[in-house]
Amino acid sequence: MTPSFHPRLVNDRFGDPGVFVEILHRREALLFDLGDLSPLSTRDLLRVSHVFVTHGHIDHFIGFDALLRVLVGRDRIVEVVGPRGFADRVGHKLLGYQWDLVDRYETDLVFEVTELEADLTTRRARFRFKRGFAREDLGAGEAPDGLVARGDGFCVRAAVLEHHGPSIGYAVEEPEHVNIWRNRLAERGLAPGPWLQALKQAVIDRRGDAFPVETPDGVASLGALREMLSVTPGQRVAYVTDVADTPGNREAIAQLAGGADLLFIESCFAAGDEAQAQARAHLTTRAAGEIARAAGVRRVEPFHFSPRYEQGGADAMIAEVAAAFESQTRAGSRSESGATAS
Ligand SMILES: [Zn+2]
Ligand SMILES: [Zn+2]
Numbered sequence: 552m553t554p555s556f557h558p559r560l561v562n563d564r565f566g567d568p569g570v571f572v573e574i575l576h577r578r579e580a581l582l583f584d585l586g587d588l589s590p591l592s593t594r595d596l597l598r599v600s601h602v603f604v605t606h607g608h609i610d611h612f613i614g615f616d617a618l619l620r621v622l623v624g625r626d627r628i629v630e631v632v633g634p635r636g637f638a639d640r641v642g643h644k645l646l647g648y649q650w651d652l653v654d655r656y657e658t659d660l661v662f663e664v665t666e667l668e669a670d671l672t673t674r675r676a677r678f679r680f681k682r683g684f685a686r687e688d689l690g691a692g693e694a695p696d697g698l699v700a701r702g703d704g705f706c707v708r709a710a711v712l713e714h715h716g717p718s719i720g721y722a723v724e725e726p727e728h729v730n731i732w733r734n735r736l737a738e739r740g741l742a743p744g745p746w747l748q749a750l751k752q753a754v755i756d757r758r759g760d761a762f763p764v765e766t767p768d769g770v771a772s773l774g775a776l777r778e779m780l781s782v783t784p785g786q787r788v789a790y791v792t793d794v795a796d797t798p799g800n801r802e803a804i805a806q807l808a809g810g811a812d813l814l815f816i817e818s819c820f821a822a823g824d825e826a827q828a829q830a831r832a833h834l835t836t837r838a839a840g841e842i843a844r845a846a847g848v849r850r851v852e853p854f855h856f857s858p859r860y861e862q863g864g865a866d867a868m869i870a871e872v873a874a875a876f877e878s879q880t881r882a883g884s885r886s887e888s889g890a891t892a893s
Contacts, residue, residue: 555704555725558788558813560854561590564865567610568792568855570815571595572723574704581705583721583790583815588614596621601700603707604633605792606718607640615644623680628661632699632709634717638664638676638686645684653680663689667719669711671697697807710807712800714832718793720807725785729754735779742767750776784810789848792817792855795832801842808846816843817855822871836868840875851876 553575561569567586574580579600587610588596596618605611622629631641641664660680665673675689699721700707710720729751736743750764753773760774789808794800794817808814818840819833828835834842836853843851853872860868 554786554812556723556786556788558815560815560852562587564854564856564868565858565861567614568605568817569611569614570790572788573598577704579702581707581723582618584611584792585614585618586610586612588617591617593621597625599629601630601702601707602632603700603709603719603721603790604631604637605720605790606634606714606716607637608793611793612640612644615641619645622660624656624658625660626658628663630700631662631664632707632719632721633664633666634711634719635666635668637666638674642676642678642684642686645678650680650683653683656680665694665699667694667697667699667709667711669717671695673699708807710803712791712794712803713797714793714795720789720791720794720804722787722789722807722811724787726755727785728783730781730783732779732781739779740768741779750780754780754782787811787813789814789816789846791815791842793832794834796828796834796838801845804842805846808843808848811846811848813850813852814843814846814848815852815854818853818868818872819855819857821860821868822875836871837875840872840877843872843876844878 555575557573558570561571569582569584569586571591572581578598580595580598581601581603582599583603584605585602599618641662662678664676667673671694673692673694675692677687677689678684694709697708697710698706699709705723705725707721707723711717712720731747744767746765746767753762753764758773760772762773763770764773764776789811791804791808791814816839817834818836820828820835822835822837825835839853840851851872853869856865856868
């Protein structure tokens with residue numbers, strides 16, 4: 552099946568962390584972290600509809616201004632998700648500029664910021680260009696199952712992890728693909744039509760077997776129609792960075808990224824520098840590979856390598872991640888899995 556998500560690292564593996572995700576046949580794009588965004592074109596930045604920031608360290612947030620510069624003067628709503636206190640950080644960035652000319656514009660640029668807490672409660676705030684980006688509080692809410700964003704063809708789940716303070720891990724998921732067996736439809740004498748869309752939606756919404764579905768023959772239960780369907784899971788891509796190697800983080804990441812097609816995971820330190828990694832609340836290459844293996848992901852893309860290893864090149868770091876990732880991978884899945892050096 553053609554993948555819907557086309558994610559790529561914004562910078563090289565030693566540069567500021569960040570992943571840009573394009574979605575097949577969709578104009579909108581997603582951005583994970585706002586470090587140095589200079590490799591992204593104006594066209595790329597104009598497509599960003601959702602931004603997911605792990606935490607407020609400068610290598611993850613300094614690119615906010617680059618995004619703002621491109622968007623000012625346009626009609627746009629950008630959803631931004633970050634940890635506790637993040638709305639204030641966005642507000643401080645915005646108030647660093649003088650907005651006395653906003654009346655001359657017809658357009659409005661809106662940032663809607665969601666702060667996620669470890670208990671999956673949220674607080675939301677809005678910043679509108681037309682109001683000189685003065686903060687408007689939108690109140691408290693919840694993110695059941697960690698669901699922090701939903702758009703056309705995707706949803707994003709999050710988990711609050713531990714770094715120096717919270718750092719949020721994210722996973723973008725595509726809805727399940729529901730296919731209809733046309734021959735089984737014909738066997739039951741049911742004509743295809745718009746009702747099949749409602750049937751597919753009922754499956755995607757995980758309705759129970761008793762759920763009523765309108766068919767050309769009258770109402771039938773979802774359970775009675777399931778034999779005409781095949782369901783394949785949608786693509787999943789996870790993004791995790793700036794996390795300490797703790798049992799709690801390992802468990803939470805394995806859950807968030809469990810079975811993902813692709814996991815972007817930080818590997819700041821070499822396997823031999825575990826003490827430094829612990830001191831700075833980051834992962835080693837080995838820990839990253841072990842976590843990817845525990846999560847059962849198909850492919851792992853390590854990034855956020857410390858510049859101290861730049862001389863030795865990225866390949867040595869990638870090899871350490873791959874060794875830990877593959878060391879106990881079942882023989883059957885070996886050929887499919889691996890860390891990639893792209
Ligand atoms: Zn950090
Ligand atoms: Zn960082």
